[in-house]
Amino acid sequence: MFETAIFTDVRAEEALDGRSGFNFQSASPRFTTAEQHVTVQHMLHQVTSPETASLSDGSRAETFCYRPVDGRLFFSRGHDLGATASGRGGNQITEVAVADSVGDFEPYTPAQVYAARTWNVSKRPSKIAEPWSPPLDIDDNFEADPLLTWVLDDAERRQYLPQLLTAFEEKITGQYPGPLVLVAGDLSSLVRWFATLSLLSNQQAVRSLSFRAFDGNPLRGGADIIGCRPEVGRRLEAGPSICDLDRLTGGPEPQSLAVERTMALLHERTAYEALDVISLARRWDPVVGSRAAFWASELVNGTLPDAAFVGGEDLIVNVVDGLASNGFTDDLETYLDEFGDALARLPEHSDADIVRLARSARFLAGGANQPLAALLLDASVSRVTARPEQIADWSAELLATSSTPWPVAELPASHWGEALGNLVRVAATPDLPALFALAEHLPRESLDHEVWTGAEQRLVEAALTTPRSLESTRALVVGVRIRDRVREAIVRDLDLALRDQDGLLDGHPTFDALRGGGWQPLIDSSAEDSGESASDLRRWHQLTALARMPAKQRRDLLSQESELRPAQWKAALAGTDPREERDLWEAWLQQVGVDPERGFQIHVLAAVERELMGPPSGDLKKWKRLLRSLERRLPRSAADHAGQLIDQIDARRDERDTLGSRVRSWVPGRKGDDGSDSGEGSRPNDGGRRSGRRIR
Secondary structure, eight states, X not given: OEEEEEEEEEOTTTSTTSOOEEEEEEEOTTOOHHHHHHIIIIIOXXXXXXXXHSOTTSOOOEEEEEEEETTEXXXXXXXXXXXXXXXOSOEEEEEEEEESSGGGXXXXXXXXXXXXXXXXXSOOSSSBOOOBOSSOOBOGGXXXXXXXXXXXXXHHHHHHHHHHHHHHHHHHTTSSOSOEEEEOSOHHHHHHHHHXXXXXXXXXXXXXXXXXXXXXXXXXXXXXXXXXXXXXXXXXXXXXXXXXXXXXXXXXXXXXXXXXXXXXXXXXXXXXXXXXXXXXXXXXXXXXXXXXXXXXXHHHHTOOOHHHHTTOHHXXXXXXXXXXXXXXXXXXXXXXXXXXXXXXXXXXXXXXXXXXXXXXXXXXXXXXXXXXXXXXXXXXXXHHHHOGGGHHHHHHHHTSXXXXXXXXXXXXXXXXXXXXXXXXXXXXXXXXXXXXXXXXXXXXXXXXHXXXXXXXXXXXXXXXXXXXXXXXXXXXXXXXXXXXXXXXXXXXXHHHHHHHSSSOOTTOHHHHHHHTTTTHHHHHHTTTOOSHXXXXXXXHHHHHHHHHSOHHHHHHHHTTOTTOOGGGHHHHTTTOOTTTOHHHHHHHHHHTOOOTTOHHHHHHHHHHHHHHTSSOOGGGGGGHHHHHHHHHHSOHHHHXXXXXXXXXXXXXXXXXXXXXXXXXXXXXXXXXXXXXXXXSOOOOOOTTOOSSSOOX
C-alpha cells in the first residue's frame, strides 16, 4: 500500500493543520508526521532558478524524486503552478507516495514508478487523499521489453549503453562515492534511461539509491543519482560521473566482466531471456562474483551451453556456498532441481572445495532444502574420504552449528552412519574426536559397533601417551568411557608398582608423570566424573601431591591424613633419603606404621646393610634413630635384626675412631691419645661401653 499526500500553497481552511502558505493540503489516513517531515526535507518540487521557472518550450517544469528512508520508500512528482494565492510567483505542487516495502511496486524498479498511471499531481477535493493499492498500472512505454527495445534498436544508444552501465555499476558498488549525474533535455527520456539501467543492474542495490531529477538546485539533498537539464548540467564540472544522455557522451570506459556479459546476452538472446539471466546474475553478483553469478544464472535459466559446463565444478560450489552462507536460501529452493542436476554432474574426483561443500550443506540442512543439502553433503563426504588430511577442516565446518548437520529427511541415518564409519577408518587419531561429535547426531544403531569401538581404543592409547589429547574428548559422550579406561590403566600401573617395585617409586614413569603434573589434563577432566576409577585416581593424585611437598611439610601433614595406608610409603616418602629426612621417616612409622608386606622394613634394613659393607663412614650414624624406631615397632626377630645393625654401626664407628687414633700417632711430634709421645698408640678408650648386648 502507498500512502499519499499533496503539498502546495494553501489557504488556512485548505491546510491539514489550518495554517496558510506552503503546507499539506491532503493526505491519506496513514500518512504519518514522520513521513510529512521526510517529504518537506527531501521530496518537494522547488522553483529555485530562472531555467526551471520558465521553460523555452512553454511546458511546466517538473521533477521526479525517489528516496529510501528507514525502510520506507518515498516517491514524488511535482511541477510549477505559477503564482501563489497571494499573487507572488514560485508556486508549486508536489504529490508524494510512500510504499511500505518493495513488494508494493515489484516487479518494477523505482524509476518505472514514475510512469504509474495513478499519479495525479493536483489538489484534492478534500483533505483526505486516497492511498494507492498495488499492483501498479505502468505506462506501456516503461515496461521492461519496450525500454530495452528503445535502447537496443537505436545503434547509437546501444553503443553508448556499456559506458553508461559502467558508470551506474561504479556508483552501485561504491567505486565512485560522489553523485552520478545524468543530463537530458526531457524528463521522460531521462527516467527511461534510469529505468533501463536499473533493469540491467542489481535490483536490491538500485532500491538503496536516492534519485532526484530536474530539481532547480540539483546538488541539494545529497542524492545518489541526479538528473538535470543541459543548461543546469553545463554549470557542473565535467568528469566521468557526468553522462549526457542527449549527446551520448561521458562516463568511464567499460571494463567489468558483468557489463561485458550483459551486452553479450543482450546480443545473443531475446530481450526477455537476457533480462531474466541478467537480473538474477546481478542479484547474485555481490556474494559470488560476476563470473560465477552469470554462469549460474544461465545454468538455472537453461541458457548455458553444454560446453560451458566443462570445468564448472568450482563455479557451482562457489555459487551454492555463496548463496547458502549469505541468506539466499529461497533462491536455492527455487532452483533446487537445476542446482541438484549440476551438482550431480560433478566428477567423482573433481577438485571441488570439500569444506565449501560442507558449509553449504550445513546452511541448508535445517531448512526446506534437504535434498540439496544431502546432495552437497554426500559429495563432500565422498571427497573427504579420499582426502583424509582435510577431515579436520571438513568436520569443523559441519560442527559449527548446534543442530544436526545430517539431512536425514532426505537420506536415512544409516546412510550417513556408514559414510561416517568409512571416514573413521581412514582418519588420523587427532581427527577422531570431531567424528565422534558428528556421530552424536545419529542414532546408535546407525553406527558400526566394531568400527567405533576400535576408534575409541585408538583414543585411549593416544591419551596414555599424550594426556593433553583428552581435552578434545572432554565434552563428548564417549569421553567418559575414554577417561574411565585411561584411569583404570594408570591406576593399575601404579598399584602394580606399589606392590612390586623395590623401594620408593622415584623413577617409575607413570608415578613421575602424575607427580610432575603430566596427567593434569586427566585430573581436570575427571573432576565431575564418578565411579571406582575416578576415586582411585583421586587417591593417587593426593599421594603424588604429598610427594611433591618438602619433607617438613609432609611430616606435619601425616597426622592429618587418616586415609594413608602403610603400603603407600613408597609413594608418600618418594624423593626423600631416610638418612637426611629422618624426622619424616620416623613420623611415618609413628603415624602410619609398617606395611604388612614388610617392604618399609626390608628397604631400610637392606640400605643399612649395603652401607655397612662399604668403608667406614660418618653417615652410618644417621641410620641409628630410624633403626631404633623400627626396633620398637617390629616383631621380635625383625627387631633383633635392627638391633644387630645398630651394634654393627657402633662397631664400625669404633673401628673408624681406632684407625683415626693410629693415624694421628704416626704423625711426628704429635702426642698419642694417652698424652705420651710414644710412636705406639694407646688402646682406644671404649668410653665405658658395656661388652655384649647393649641396653637400649
